[in-house]
Amino acid sequence: MISVHQLPLTPDGQTPVRAITIAGSDSGGGAGIEADLRTMALCGVHATVALTAVTVQNSLGVSSFHPVPPQTVGDQIRAVAGDIGIGAAKTGMLATADIIAAVVTACEEMGIGRDARIPLVVDPVSASMHGDKLLADEAMDTLVNRLFPIATVVTPNLDEVLLLTDISVTDEQTQRDAAVALHAMGPRFALVKGGHLRTSRQSPDVLYDGVDFLEISEPRFDTVHDHGAGDTLASAMTCALAHGFTVPDAVTFGKRWVTRCLRASYPLGAGHGPVSPLWRLGAS
Numbered sequence: 001m002i003s004v005h006q007l008p009l010t011p012d013g014q015t016p017v018r019a020i021t022i023a024g025s026d027s028g029g030g031a032g033i034e035a036d037l038r039t040m041a042l043c044g045v046h047a048t049v050a051l052t053a054v055t056v057q058n059s060l061g062v063s064s065f066h067p068v069p070p071q072t073v074g075d076q077i078r079a080v081a082g083d084i085g086i087g088a089a090k091t092g093m094l095a096t097a098d099i100i101a102a103v104v105t106a107c108e109e110m111g112i113g114r115d116a117r118i119p120l121v122v123d124p125v126s127a128s129m130h131g132d133k134l135l136a137d138e139a140m141d142t143l144v145n146r147l148f149p150i151a152t153v154v155t156p157n158l159d160e161v162l163l164l165t166d167i168s169v170t171d172e173q174t175q176r177d178a179a180v181a182l183h184a185m186g187p188r189f190a191l192v193k194g195g196h197l198r199t200s201r202q203s204p205d206v207l208y209d210g211v212d213f214l215e216i217s218e219p220r221f222d223t224v225h226d227h228g229a230g231d232t233l234a235s236a237m238t239c240a241l242a243h244g245f246t247v248p249d250a251v252t253f254g255k256r257w258v259t260r261c262l263r264a265s266y267p268l269g270a271g272h273g274p275v276s277p278l279w280r281l282g283a284s
């Protein structure tokens, strides 16, 4: 039975497991790299970073963003993987086609990807929860043609599923159909998140490996404070992979983790507050 307390914390003075998040910064501290750093720290993982973009963002939305030069994004991955070493990698907001291409090149060089030593979780972030674009329209093809084929697992939400596959997920069957269509794009596993399936009292996520489906379901919370849920799930999965879990076990761990973080989410600003891993510190 996988529990949210399962990942071991490292004793003082010893080097913990390491992971990298390749993602954008959220100035409001709810999603993006800031969410990844919180979850990774509280999963006992030393988080390293390849920053892809600076967003101007708060609880009400994203007003603008500024991409980091693609060469600098790739060089951050090379610098970290070549010295510190990483057990697993995660991508979030990638902003432009040129950044995606630079990430793919650096991952291939450093042994990151589905057929390499270091597993790669790809959260194909296309827009914020407020509907503000975080990926250039023309970058979708590069995401699918270059990044998906090297992904260990892709984790789209239902809006991203619609953009990627033209499938509108409304029930279990269409969620499975979408997982099959996404798997055909090249990742080893496709995870279709059911967070936006508001008709259900559950929040079912479906994982597909080309043969078997695994449905991982937890209770649904009626809350508007769910900012950063997707990043938190993907980061927790990345931590579990860095600790040596299989992909199905990492997804099960990540799902339990994000559910616990949704239970602990809090209001912030006038809009959507963030999911919170701070419960792990023992406050609630």
Ligand SMILES: Nc1ncnc2c1ncn2[C@@H]1O[C@H](COP(=O)(O)OP(=O)(O)OP(=O)(O)O)[C@@H](O)[C@H]1O
Pocket (backbone or CB within 6 Å): 031, 128, 129, 156, 157, 158, 193, 194, 195, 196, 203, 204, 205, 218, 219, 220, 221, 222, 223, 226, 227, 228, 229, 230, 231, 232, 233, 255, 258, 259, 262
């Ligand atoms: N209201 C909710 N109650 C329970 N679980 C939820 C809820 N909303 C989302 N989840 C779960 O949280 C995880 C993230 O799902 P979601 O579909 O919200 O991703 P996302 O839209 O990419 O998140 P983000 O808001 O960070 O972009 C999934 O495991 C999903 O099932």
Ligand SMILES: Cc1ncc(COP(=O)(O)O)c(N)n1
Pocket (backbone or CB within 6 Å): 023, 024, 025, 026, 031, 032, 033, 055, 057, 092, 093, 125, 127, 128, 129, 130, 134, 226, 227, 228, 229, 230, 231
């Ligand atoms: C930098 C960055 N990365 C990802 C998200 C998606 O998160 P959400 O869907 O909760 O807005 C975001 N808003 N900002």
